[in-house]
Amino acid sequence: MVNPVLPNSEPKMRAHDVSVYYGAKRAIDTVSIDIHTEHVTAFIGPSGCGKSTFLRTLNRMNDTIGSARVEGVIELDGDDIYHSGMDVVQLRARVGMVFQKPNPFPKSIYENVAYGPRIHGLAASKAELDANVERSLRRAGLWDEVKDRLADPGTALSGGQQQRLCIARAIAVEPEVILMDEPCSALDPIATARIEELIDELRGRYAIVIVTHSMQQAARVSQRTAFFHLGNLVEYGDTSQIFTTPREQRTQDYITGRYG
Numbered sequence: 001m002v003n004p005v006l007p008n009s010e011p012k013m014r015a016h017d018v019s020v021y022y023g024a025k026r027a028i029d030t031v032s033i034d035i036h037t038e039h040v041t042a043f044i045g046p047s048g049c050g051k052s053t054f055l056r057t058l059n060r061m062n063d064t065i066g067s068a069r070v071e072g073v074i075e076l077d078g079d080d081i082y083h084s085g086m087d088v089v090q091l092r093a094r095v096g097m098v099f100q101k102p103n104p105f106p107k108s109i110y111e112n113v114a115y116g117p118r119i120h121g122l123a124a125s126k127a128e129l130d131a132n133v134e135r136s137l138r139r140a141g142l143w144d145e146v147k148d149r150l151a152d153p154g155t156a157l158s159g160g161q162q163q164r165l166c167i168a169r170a171i172a173v174e175p176e177v178i179l180m181d182e183p184c185s186a187l188d189p190i191a192t193a194r195i196e197e198l199i200d201e202l203r204g205r206y207a208i209v210i211v212t213h214s215m216q217q218a219a220r221v222s223q224r225t226a227f228f229h230l231g232n233l234v235e236y237g238d239t240s241q242i243f244t245t246p247r248e249q250r251t252q253d254y255i256t257g258r259y260g
């Protein structure tokens with residue numbers, strides 16, 4: 001097997017032999033993967049293959065599902081995130097998440113972004129909080145559209161704007177990793193293009209993992225691609241390699257549309 005060209009840096013996150021069960025049913029089977037900072041990693045694969053399940057293990061969102069059980073080791077900067085000493089609230093600030101359906105809080109645009117920095121004590125004054133809100137909304141490419149209506153409810157924005165608001169909310173707490181589960185699937189092509197541009201800009205500061213059903217999107221935004229099938233990580237490598245010269249037949253079949 002030819003090893004993919006790996007980035008020079010230490011991985012930001014490392015999963016080792018991770019399996020996930022829902023009750024007795026195994027949804028993820030001994031998956032090992034490294035996630036690097038300043039990279040976008042795409043998770044692709046047919047519906048039900050475990051992409052969301054695996055993504056959720058990376059910030060312990062599966063903890064909220066009673067029947068879910070995780071085996072194996074997942075490290076963030078070398079620390080086991082499932083260790084009993086891990087502060088899960090802190091972990092989820094470091095490893096933020098953006099969901100398929102934009103889910104702003106039923107609060108103002110300002111409060112959606114300010115909430116996290118406030119509860120995590122990241123702003124010492126109102127001026128600092130204001131600055132964080134503006135910076136996060138600018139980074140999310142939303143500031144110009146909302147700066148004159150910060151007191152309006154977040155839910156009053158369009159779908160694409162709501163998704164950028166959720167991204168602003170995630171980055172306001174200065175995360176190190178951002179997990180995105182099909183962040184564009186509810187958006188029109190223009191809003192999708194805007195989010196893809198944004199992902200590319202954000203890549204410079206974070207490790208980003210994106211689940212997508214769009215091969216084109218994976219090819220456009222990611223540098224690394226992981227192909228999952230039936231709970232297994234079949235192949236992981238440079239995006240260009242996965243899409244041009246996959247090593248595995250199952251990857252070839254999927255990217256050429258034979259199933260999924």
Ligand SMILES: Nc1ncnc2c1ncn2[C@@H]1O[C@H](COP(=O)(O)OP(=O)(O)OP(=O)(O)O)[C@@H](O)[C@H]1O
Pocket residue numbers: 022027045046047048049050051052053054065067
């Ligand atoms: N909360 C849950 N309880 C029980 N089983 C679950 C739960 N969530 C997912 N599963 C099962 O785990 C498997 C993987 O599901 P998962 O949602 O991770 O797949 P996916 O690759 O994200 O699919 P999609 O592309 O449709 O979003 C499926 O068989 C699914 O039915």
Ligand SMILES: [Mg+2]
Pocket residue numbers: 051052053181211
């Ligand atoms: Mg999913």
